[in-house]
Amino acid sequence: MKKTGFFLVIFVLLLLFFAQPCYAADESDTYISQSGIYESAAALESETKTFLKEIGLGEITAQNVYALDFFTVLKTVFDSFQNAFRNALKTLTVIAGTVLLSAFAQSFGEGTKGQTIQHILHPVSVCVIVLCSSASFAALIGEAAAGVRSAAAFSISAVPIMCVICAAQGKAVSASLCSAATVGISQVLNTCFSVYFIPAANIMLALGISACANNTLHLDKAVKLIRKYLLIFLGGGALVYFTVLSVRTSVSSAVDESTVKTIKFASANFIPVIGGAIGDSAQAVAASLAVSKSTVGVFGLFCILAIFIPIISKILVWIIGLEICSLFSEAFSLDQETVCLKHLADTLTVFIVVIIFCVTMFFINFGVLLTLRGAV
Amino acid sequence: MMFKIVLIACIACIFALSFKKINESVSVAILIAGTVILAVFIITHFVGAFNGMSEMVSATGINSSYLKILFKCLGISLVAGIAADICEDAGYTALVSQIMLAGKVSVLLLCLPLFEAVLKMCIGIIRG
Numbered sequence: 001m002k003k004t005g006f007f008l009v010i011f012v013l014l015l016l017f018f019a020q021p022c023y024a025a026d027e028s029d030t031y032i033s034q035s036g037i038y039e040s041a042a043a044l045e046s047e048t049k050t051f052l053k054e055i056g057l058g059e060i061t062a063q064n065v066y067a068l069d070f071f072t073v074l075k076t077v078f079d080s081f082q083n084a085f086r087n088a089l090k091t092l093t094v095i096a097g098t099v100l101l102s103a104f105a106q107s108f109g110e111g112t113k114g115q116t117i118q119h120i121l122h123p124v125s126v127c128v129i130v131l132c133s134s135a136s137f138a139a140l141i142g143e144a145a146a147g148v149r150s151a152a153a154f155s156i157s158a159v160p161i162m163c164v165i166c167a168a169q170g171k172a173v174s175a176s177l178c179s180a181a182t183v184g185i186s187q188v189l190n191t192c193f194s195v196y197f198i199p200a201a202n203i204m205l206a207l208g209i210s211a212c213a214n215n216t217l218h219l220d221k222a223v224k225l226i227r228k229y230l231l232i233f234l235g236g237g238a239l240v241y242f243t244v245l246s247v248r249t250s251v252s253s254a255v256d257e258s259t260v261k262t263i264k265f266a267s268a269n270f271i272p273v274i275g276g277a278i279g280d281s282a283q284a285v286a287a288s289l290a291v292s293k294s295t296v297g298v299f300g301l302f303c304i305l306a307i308f309i310p311i312i313s314k315i316l317v318w319i320i321g322l323e324i325c326s327l328f329s330e331a332f333s334l335d336q337e338t339v340c341l342k343h344l345a346d347t348l349t350v351f352i353v354v355i356i357f358c359v360t361m362f363f364i365n366f367g368v369l370l371t372l373r374g375a376v
Numbered sequence: 377m378m379f380k381i382v383l384i385a386c387i388a389c390i391f392a393l394s395f396k397k398i399n400e401s402v403s404v405a406i407l408i409a410g411t412v413i414l415a416v417f418i419i420t421h422f423v424g425a426f427n428g429m430s431e432m433v434s435a436t437g438i439n440s441s442y443l444k445i446l447f448k449c450l451g452i453s454l455v456a457g458i459a460a461d462i463c464e465d466a467g468y469t470a471l472v473s474q475i476m477l478a479g480k481v482s483v484l485l486l487c488l489p490l491f492e493a494v495l496k497m498c499i500g501i502i503r504g
Contacts (some may be wrong), residue, residue, distance in 0.1 A: 090435060097429050098446065105450050118457070120483050121449055127490040128446045131439070134497050141501070199502075206498040213494055 054079070077309055084314040087136070092321040094132050095341070096328055098125050103332035122336040126212045129340055137344070140318065141205070143311045144351045145198045148190065148358055185244050186361040189237045193354050200230055201350045208343030212336055223343060230350055238357060308359050315352045319345050377421055384414055404466050415458050419451075445490055449483045456482075 054076045102125035105118050204226040211219035326341035388410025395403040426447055433440045456479030463471040 090432070094429075094433050094443070097432065098443070101429075101446060101450060105453055118453055120480055121446075121453055124446055124449050124483065124487050124490065127487065127494050128442050131442045131490065131493055131497065132433075138497075138500070202501045206501045209494060209498055209501075213491070 081313045088317045099329040205347040212340035
């Protein structure tokens with residue numbers, strides 16, 4: 001009697017334990033809502049929302065994720081690049097025009113014997129370049145910061161989802177710890193990016209602009225120093241993250257597989273009467289979990305793409321445009337304008353490095369979530 | 377356009393050289409007149425380019441007042457440069473320095489709103 005009661009309690013506990021995953025096939029949307037995706041999606045830029053709508057994710061549901069068409073996504077990405085190019089081109093044309101005007105003004109002074117007034121126009125043209133690009137830049141930096149913040153929010157929401165999945169699968173805590181460490185470090189890095197890196201990059205941009213407007217202050221050394229340390233910290237963060245990731249890959253997968261298989265075998269063979277039922281239901285649980293996790297994972301990947309593709313495309317177009325403009329001004333020997341344009345391009349390079357690192361971490365994090373199903 | 381400019385420059389030069397030995401003040405007056413005519417001629421031809429650029433700026437949604445300031449500065453430097461060259465040719469070097477100073481002060485006064493806007497933008501960027 002005591003034995004039957006004991007196994008009944010275990011059965012009830014196991015049912016409670018597996019209750020959520022048993023209906024996971026229908027509860028993919030619950031997983032999505034648990035990830036805090038709706039709150040983050042509401043805070044996204046209108047352009048990102050339009051991008052999501054265009055690829056067919058206007059309404060965030062699992063069905064919409066499954067219904068995604070590869071060619072539609074590809075076309076939308078291409079259109080996003082085209083729009084970014086079109087919008088940046090206008091401002092870049094104005095910048096190139098300002099460079100031309102500056103070169104034109106400089107050419108007046110070349111023939112004169114005595115003192116010239118033309119050199120006073122260089123700080124003015126630098127100010128005009130900076131102010132012309134500032135409207136686009138402010139929006140771009142804001143979007144990049146919002147993207148990194150969203151990445152941090154997604155990253156933070158990934159741990160509870162992972163814990164739910166691990167608990168539902170009955171995974172060993174030791175095995176899950178490695179995955180948690182990977183996701184946890186990415187959380188820390190994402191938070192560092194949004195709290196320290198983006199403001200530091202902003203300061204770098206502001207100092208760069210000031211350095212160009214007045215080259216007697218020699219602020220460009222401070223700009224180079226900030227850039228150097230930002231890249232060093234970024235490299236350090238990447239080193240820590242990928243070290244933990246490689247340790248996780250080598251250690252945890254074998255432990256996970258053996259532990260979960262042992263739990264399945266024990267439940268099926270050593271628990272009388274109801275053990276077989278649990279063993280069978282474990283397969284259903286695993287199948288439904290796979291659906292649920294894939295949904296969360298695929299959805300996460302698309303969200304990250306949707307968040308970052310417009311920003312990455314814009315920043316890339318701007319970097320290329322600014323580099324071309326700096327080459328253009330270098331051809332006319334306009335030193336101040338060249339340095340200004342290079343500073344702007346350098347700052348955007350730091351932003352794009354941070355963003356690409358965020359995207360990489362995100363793909364890996366969702367990969368970690370997806371591979372957790374492999375053990376069952 | 378270039379043919380007309382060369383023609384005006386040659387005529388002014390010939391007349392100035394012809395009158396240099398007879399009456400130097402008339403020669404300088406001819407030189408000034410020729411230079412002003414040439415400057416006006418060149419600037420009127422550049423107005424089209426400036427208008428085109430202003431239209432481009434307004435199409436981008438960028439505040440066109442920034443570019444207007446650049447155009448004004450360019451104009452001031454042009455006028456100051458021409459005046460300084462004329463004074464230099466006439467041999468009044470003290471006037472050249474004063475014209476340069478006046479030009480620089482004018483450009484500085486004109487650009488103060490620009491510097492203010494850049495400063496505000498830098499503060500805005502730092503504040504995030």
